[in-house]
Amino acid sequence: MRVGRRPYWLIPLLLLPVPLFLDQYQQYVANLILVYVPVAVGFNVVVGNLGLLAFSNVAFFGIGAYTAGILMLKLGLPWWVTVLPAGIMGGIAGATAAVPALRGVRLFYLAIMTLAFGELMRWVYIRWEPVTGGSFGMSVPEPSVLGWALDVEARKFYAFLVLVVLMIVLTDRLLRSRFGRAFVAIKGNEEAAAAMGIPTDRYILLGFAWGGFVVGIGGSMYAALVGHLSPSSFDLTELILQFAIIIVGGLGSLVGSVLGAALLTAAPEFFRDLPGFEELLFAVLIIVVILFLPRGLASLLGRVHPVFNDRYFRE
């Protein structure tokens, strides 16, 4: 399955000098990639590892972002203090979204229901004007960490990097533990798993809650990076983007989450000269990947070196 502890320490270290080589625009794009990594990681836990068709990821993302934003704007808290609450709110949202799954709702029914959850959240952002700023959205104050203002993109990069590494390490630990093995069993054959005595309900709840937590952290990073939250940022188009990230990257794979986030955030920037074609190119990319590379980019890299084969199950 994997090679050793080394990969984790090397990569973030290799990334440290990155801001020296990037201009403000490129650095922003790199930061945006970092924001989407936990979004993808959390999404992948539920959809890729647990194997449940949950379309609620944007709800967790939005709740995390708005939690951070509201705490910063209304309570004057510095950004770094709001990160954990954002994750916790995301986790609670995840647990809520798990309810239909716990009642046995599966497949397309679960998909539609969780999609409805996401859209209802967007309705709440719009209607709950005194708290969320309504349809005008809210502009959040400048983020800071322990007094160190994150006023340039490079500083945000380092702050985000810490969070991203943390989320990846923790998720990896989770997936390698007995919880992760239970996920594999549930994804493979839920009834058999239950018959074997695995308390599937508990693990499903855990998977959703963890996924929501990680995505919520990503949401707090989004608030720090973009600075202005509006309900329209958390709509179905955003959901499609997040789906594309994990499908293109590789379902159930941490490497895939990173690759997908990187590719789908950076690629549109290269296609800036062809506006209007974006929707079409995007759709074609998804179609091509599903048809010809169903295990995502991570599987491609996996052929190069086994360290990239971190899918925690066989298929």
Add this chain to the structure above:
Amino acid sequence: MLSFLPQLVVSGIATGMLYALMALSMTVGYRATTVVNFGHGDMLMIGAYASYVLVAGIGLPFGPAIVLAAALLFLLGAAAQRLLMQPIIGGPHLSLAMMALAVGYALRGVARIEWGNDVLKLPRAYSSGVFVLGPVVVTTDDLVISGVVLVLLAALFLVFNVTAVGKVIQAVFQTQRGAALVGINVKAFHATMWGAGAALGAIGGVLMALIVPLTPDIGVATLVRGFAAMTLGGFGSLQGAVIGGLLLGIMEKVLGFYVSTVFIDITAYLVTILVLLIRPKGLFGQHATLRI
């Protein structure tokens, strides 16, 4: 205030007819392949644009335009199923869902490139009229839409229950393996039914084009309503799809008027969540045999 109720119900039914058609067309595809077509709304949208091109661009009269649009979408739907969905059948459900979604998104991208800078409107096919029946007002559009949907329902009923082809379809719905054993080409069946669903969706799109200006995004809202209607009526049930659609239309109007218009957009979501939590089978559940 209650004086408005009859009007709300009637208008709700008129709108509900569109939802019913949407749900019906999705159910046809679903019954055949057990895959929900997340791109169905965009097929409806392409059907609407196809009719615009035929009527406004080429100058075809309305009747032939509908038929031609339906035929085009039949081919498009069948081809999409055969080339893009069939190869991955048996794979993870997520891939199937995303593939359907991506096809729809691609169609939207094409529509955006071609017509994205404009808001277009289908020229009138018949003069607009208003009929007053007691406390209720009905337009020609309402009658045309309802009429077409009812005719389609009747036709579907006849096809499924009376014709030989219909019996074959019912058989395959019941057991695909048995059908294959008997020599029925199941792959062709899948493609055909998907195409039929798309064609029905296209007709829905044309009907929509009668009452609403066209933008590439008109499919999305209807897709959501279609889902809600299918859920309410019971996934896989054709009569459920119709009843669900009509009920949804009525609920939106009544809730919107008496409670608040801000609920109209989320009625579909609320219905979906409540039904799946309380009675997942919906009104008519899932039938082993086909019944309209």
Add this chain to the structure above:
Amino acid sequence: MNHAGRLTSTAAALVLLVAMAPVARADNTQGITASSIKIGNLGPFSGESAVFNPLNYGPEAYLRYINDQGGINGRKFETIFADDACNEAKGIAAAKKLIYEDKVFMIIGHPCSGVAMAIKPMVDKEGVPWVGLSANPKITNPVTPSMFHVGYTGIASGEAMAGFALSNPGVKKIALVQHSNDWAHGYCEPATAIIKKNGGEVVVDAALERGSTDATAQALQVKASGAQAVMGCLYQPELVVLLRDLHKFGVNVPVLGALGADFEQTVAQVNDADAVKQIFFQPYQFKSPLGQGSLKQFHDMFLKYLTKDELPKSGEPTNFYYFGVPAAIVTVEAIKRAGPDLTREKWIAAMESLNKWDTGVFADTETITHDNHDGVHLMYAVGVSAEGKETVYKSWGKPAE
């Protein structure tokens, strides 16, 4: 441990180095050479809001026209388009690319209000000149030194809508029908303020979402409330649906549309003279009917300088092209006034020197001062007369000229 230790301390040193380093500021002649001026044109060229990119092509046509005349002081305009898809994250990327990589002199655009708010801190900090057309007045109120609105904001339009409705004697009860988004609220909120200020009453506040196929509940609410006028803060498709359904249920009170719809297209798409005659009005930004009078030269300009893909399918420029073009007209005028030694500061000073300056497009003249960066305020209204003719009105029942 040693090896890892050295690696870590090198890394830490690098981090400190980068974190401490001040960011190089773009200087105030960025984007200007002896022969060219780089303009960033930011807007939605993809996605749901792509239908509004005529607001970006209008000014571009004017810049191409000026280039054809030889430019200003020997400098020609070089436009770099950037797509924001009406999305904040993407919009920031687009703006950063324009400012830091393409190094434009200024940004013209009408980023969607959400994008404008998201890029505002950066634009303000870098002092990049910005001439925009988004509806949200918060972008230029309070005033930021380098950002200007030369078109009618939501405040001006909302006030015009309410003002016109109230100029009809006896009208006190007004209904609102609007989308649940910031654009619509940007019109209907100022309208509400004017209504209340003049002793009127908002009797209905109904939501009509994008993609709605009918407005039965909303129309019946209006009917039940006895409203004497309706503010329709809606985009074109939904405005068409509302007008049709109000007429269907016999609610024949004046309906004021917002600036998200093209007047002539809306009338054509409603396709029912009785539904719009003396009923449908829109605030009117322009001096003359589209393509006529002083607007004719712009009509011809659009057709001459824009490609087929940049014009609508019908070939006829819609109101958004005209709405967008003054952004370029005013910008060019300020560049002229700033003289051959062009810098950002001089351009800003030139903008603030505009006093009752006629763009040739808008009904009002542009007046910009240090404390007011919203150039125009007064608008007329356009409607369909009893004879079925498109007419511009100063107030209810009083045609202009």
